[in-house]
Amino acid sequence: MNIKYIRNIILMSAFGAVLTGCDTTEDAYHLGDLSDVKISTVPVSQLRLAADGKTMDIEVTSNVYWSVENLGNRFTVQASTDKGDGTISVSGPVNVNATQTPSETVLITARDFDKEIRIEVLQARLQFDMSEREYAVAPQEGTEVPLRFNSSIDWHFVAKSGELEWLYFNPGANGSGEWDEIAVEALWTPNYTTSPRSVELQLRPSDESLLEFITLPSSFTLTQEAGTLPDHVGIRINGEPTLTECPVSVSYGSKAPVVEVGVVIASGGVEYRRTAPMPEDGFPLDGSVDFVLAELNEGTRYEVRPYVISRVGETVGDMTETFITDATTPPVVYDGAKIVDIQVKPDYNMVRAAITVESDCELTWGGIAIYYPSDPDYQVVKYSKPLSGMSQTFVHGSVEWMQQNTEYLLEPFVTYFDPVRAEEVEVRGEKILFRTLYRIPEEGDNTPIE
Numbered sequence: 001m002n003i004k005y006i007r008n009i010i011l012m013s014a015f016g017a018v019l020t021g022c023d024t025t026e027d028a029y030h031l032g033d034l035s036d037v038k039i040s041t042v043p044v045s046q047l048r049l050a051a052d053g054k055t056m057d058i059e060v061t062s063n064v065y066w067s068v069e070n071l072g073n074r075f076t077v078q079a080s081t082d083k084g085d086g087t088i089s090v091s092g093p094v095n096v097n098a099t100q101t102p103s104e105t106v107l108i109t110a111r112d113f114d115k116e117i118r119i120e121v122l123q124a125r126l127q128f129d130m131s132e133r134e135y136a137v138a139p140q141e142g143t144e145v146p147l148r149f150n151s152s153i154d155w156h157f158v159a160k161s162g163e164l165e166w167l168y169f170n171p172g173a174n175g176s177g178e179w180d181e182i183a184v185e186a187l188w189t190p191n192y193t194t195s196p197r198s199v200e201l202q203l204r205p206s207d208e209s210l211l212e213f214i215t216l217p218s219s220f221t222l223t224q225e226a227g228t229l230p231d232h233v234g235i236r237i238n239g240e241p242t243l244t245e246c247p248v249s250v251s252y253g254s255k256a257p258v259v260e261v262g263v264v265i266a267s268g269g270v271e272y273r274r275t276a277p278m279p280e281d282g283f284p285l286d287g288s289v290d291f292v293l294a295e296l297n298e299g300t301r302y303e304v305r306p307y308v309i310s311r312v313g314e315t316v317g318d319m320t321e322t323f324i325t326d327a328t329t330p331p332v333v334y335d336g337a338k339i340v341d342i343q344v345k346p347d348y349n350m351v352r353a354a355i356t357v358e359s360d361c362e363l364t365w366g367g368i369a370i371y372y373p374s375d376p377d378y379q380v381v382k383y384s385k386p387l388s389g390m391s392q393t394f395v396h397g398s399v400e401w402m403q404q405n406t407e408y409l410l411e412p413f414v415t416y417f418d419p420v421r422a423e424e425v426e427v428r429g430e431k432i433l434f435r436t437l438y439r440i441p442e443e444g445d446n447t448p449i450e
Helices: 003-021 208-213
Strands: 039-042 046-049 056-062 066-070 076-079 086-091 103-110 115-123 144-151 155-161 167-170 182-188 197-205 220-224 231-237 246-253 258-267 270-275 286-293 301-310 314-316 321-324 337-346 351-359 363-372 375-386 392-397 407-418 423-428 432-435
Touching: 039 103, 039 115, 046 056, 046 086, 056 103, 066 076, 086 103, 144 197, 182 220, 197 208, 231 301, 231 314, 231 321, 246 258, 246 301, 258 286, 337 407, 337 423, 337 432, 351 363, 351 407, 363 392, 363 423, 375 392
Parallel strands: 046 115
Antiparallel strands: 039 056, 056 086, 066 103, 076 086, 103 115, 144 182, 155 197, 167 182, 197 220, 231 246, 246 286, 258 270, 258 301, 301 314, 301 321, 337 351, 351 392, 363 375, 363 407, 407 423, 407 432
């Protein structure tokens, strides 16, 4: 026998072996030995249907032909195949009985072999109830509340009043019927409004035609507190101001996420805002935020007031701090205004005064105030007139209302504008005692003396 002939025999034998191992014909499911038969199911021995008879599957794993039979007439069974791996669908009519649990057997047989699997199919009795309970008011930050109920049919929660958009359910607001108690978590989202909110819920069957066989549970209300604005908003100067910068610290408390922290700056009659940079992990709910006010003017007085904006809204603090930036040249110092002399000229029913003022600031108002000597702290009347310029002497007087030959107190005052403080400042002189004149009637004058 030559070598070429032997080689051909070996190749043909190997090819035949490959064909035998890859057999996918019908003969692959006709096994000769019972020990080679494999057939199993999931579930293994029992299938539980909901009360609404909704379809459930039995998963079959097999390497032979098999058949399925329902040993009863209530449930319907349908197989996806008659050999190998497949699925058996089981369904039934609605069980409207609240006390009985129907039961039948599904028989799965390996064809031509003495091997079978029996699965008991049970159907739940009709259950649909939820115990009444009191639900506490949820905090504005949000929380969760467990909802426990029994339902052997498909169910869902509906809103009888209010909106469901701020309420979530885990695992969902609807589901399938179960034999055991069902647990759902109602999850409140944070309330970022300044009003409380609520929703009235009711558990209902998904199939409204089943309402004639059940009693609906009572509705219940879930309520949540209103969102609150940031509080305890304060500020402090966090170091020495430089020529153009000043470090500050804004403190606050908030139950809602904070989106902006800053200060309202006032200087020279102008207000504007400066915001703190947002940290990478966001602003804290409680605590303080340190940042630097930059690009300020040299040698300038500033007044700052803190503010905080959360998802609920804005709070501007009542607390203020004042600082003056450094200057490259010494800042201008103003002495302001000073009353250096006053000449009082009373008449019988009025008074006039010549007031001399020294000032290195612009004068804006000047005048006199009148008091009774018996009560020197109580100002009876005040007379003022607009002024302009700086150092000067001006004259001002009262109207004719005083009693003759009577003592009064006169207090001079002026108001000037301070450029550093960017505000008006009032200066008052010492109170001066004077007496009105006594008018002697002329001969033949019958006018009564007041």
